[in-house]
Amino acid sequence: MQYFDNYLQSKGGYDYTNAKRNELMKAQGFKEMPFTKTGTTIVGVLFDGGVVMAADTRATAGSIVADKNCEKLHTLAPNIWAAGAGTAADLHHQCAHFNAKLKLQRLNLNRQSRVNEVITKLTSKLFPYRGQIGVALIIGGVDCNGPQLASVSPHGNYVYHPFQSMGSGSLAALGILEAKFQDGLTKQQAIDLAIEAIEAGIFHDMGSGSNVDVVAITKEGVDYRRNIRQYNAKSHQKQIPYPFPINNTPALRKYEFNFEKQELTEVGQEMEIIE
Amino acid sequence: MSGIFEYNGGSIVGMKGKNCIAMACDRRFGQQMSTITTNYQKVFKIQDNILLALSGLNTDIHTFYALMEKEINLYNLKENRKMKPTTFANLVASALYERRFGPFFVTPIVAGLENGKPILATYDSIGCKSDLDDFQVGGTGGNYIYGACEAFFKPDMSPEELEEVIGQSLVSGCDRDALSGWGGVVYVLTEQKLTVKILKTKQT
Numbered sequence: 159m160q161y162f163d164n165y166l167q168s169k170g171g172y173d174y175t176n177a178k179r180n181e182l183m184k185a186q187g188f189k190e191m192p193f194t195k196t197g198t199t200i201v202g203v204l205f206d207g208g209v210v211m212a213a214d215t216r217a218t219a220g221s222i223v224a225d226k227n228c229e230k231l232h233t234l235a236p237n238i239w240a241a242g243a244g245t246a247a248d249l250h251h252q253c254a255h256f257n258a259k260l261k262l263q264r265l266n267l268n269r270q271s272r273v274n275e276v277i278t279k280l281t282s283k284l285f286p287y288r289g290q291i292g293v294a295l296i297i298g299g300v301d302c303n304g305p306q307l308a309s310v311s312p313h314g315n316y317v318y319h320p321f322q323s324m325g326s327g328s329l330a331a332l333g334i335l336e337a338k339f340q341d342g343l344t345k346q347q348a349i350d351l352a353i354e355a356i357e358a359g360i361f362h363d364m365g366s367g368s369n370v371d372v373v374a375i376t377k378e379g380v381d382y383r384r385n386i387r388q389y390n391a392k393s394h395q396k397q398i399p400y401p402f403p404i405n406n407t408p409a410l411r412k413y414e415f416n417f418e419k420q421e422l423t424e425v426g427q428e429m430e431i432i433e
Numbered sequence: 434m435s436g437i438f439e440y441n442g443g444s445i446v447g448m449k450g451k452n453c454i455a456m457a458c459d460r461r462f463g464q465q466m467s468t469i470t471t472n473y474q475k476v477f478k479i480q481d482n483i484l485l486a487l488s489g490l491n492t493d494i495h496t497f498y499a500l501m502e503k504e505i506n507l508y509n510l511k512e513n514r515k516m517k518p519t520t521f522a523n524l525v526a527s528a529l530y531e532r533r534f535g536p537f538f539v540t541p542i543v544a545g546l547e548n549g550k551p552i553l554a555t556y557d558s559i560g561c562k563s564d565l566d567d568f569q570v571g572g573t574g575g576n577y578i579y580g581a582c583e584a585f586f587k588p589d590m591s592p593e594e595l596e597e598v599i600g601q602s603l604v605s606g607c608d609r610d611a612l613s614g615w616g617g618v619v620y621v622l623t624e625q626k627l628t629v630k631i632l633k634t635k636q637t
Contacts, residue, residue: 172532174534174535175532176532176536177534183437188437188440189436189437190436190437190558191437191489191538193559222576222579247526247556248533250526250560251526251530401594402597402598402601407597409631409633410616410631410633414626414627414629415629417626417627419625
């Protein structure tokens, strides 16, 4: 039994032990809590010499804003970034997984990662799960084949196009992109266009909001601007604070546990990695 | 039949202060509208400098806590050192995501102190980690506590101030939620001390 547990643990992948119990509960009529979704507006714009991607920063759980300033632009490789819409947990963990997978491959092959590699790997992973892994990504990067921009849907479909938008605010953003996109934009023009498109999503879509993040990838490198625009900053500070007197809340009992200060240090030598 | 997360009820909240963190939870354990007990533990000490608060379905709270306890014990034995709070926060996210298609019905909050720096993270039930805010809530009364926190919280509070603020936020929030309450417990963690205070609340 022990051996079997260890074997399953080392195999990796998903653990379905609770699936049957959860199905029974659903059949009895219980409703699940909504997962944190990134309602989202994300856009990608190809320009002369690179690609720009932008995203809003709101994460929702049902109709509550779960995170006012989450990060939706993920690194997959030093030259490839992904903007994600869909189920937040899936996005975060899948992007982290692919980041690690690509890094391992780079260390083995000693070559830069390519955008079409990422697309193939992603779609091969997503298709067998029939859309249950809720990731809708815009992948953009500059590699040996030049700047490329593609979008991947949760079912495993991919599209290459000079401008993309995804998420609940995609239609609002698409309006701006369809009207104002041209071939041969400069980097600054592309950034401005992307920000305008996200703005449209933020103001017209309830699932998108807060701030705008932008990343511009060129052959020279990556320019990441976190919160380049903020529309919802707290405009007033509390004038009268609520100072609670110390030890005012009535207590039945109080316990104190003292312990030694924890010194958390790295043990051993750091591994040398030549990339 | 309401949601799975409303079956047992309960609320938790975590806050960051200046070189300290605080966690608070209510004490109710119920079955829909009945109350079974009023002393159920929802905040667990994983390590001297890490606290884990869990809300949701109580059976999954218990199972998930046992799983995390096992993981940290194995880590201590294998690596022969203490686990860092940021590592534990990532461990919780991975453990939840591993069960993506058969999740635990819990919403955890992890709080810890890493060389004096406060760490606070919350997750949805499938492991989406959110660690950018200075306070996090969970449970059926969570949305009400959000309101109280937004009003009472200010950054960089001392441990004594933090204890008051988190206690008042918890109690205000739980008073508006039928499925939470029946007492409160406040944990304040500094670099050398853990203070546990059992609050006196309205007994309903």
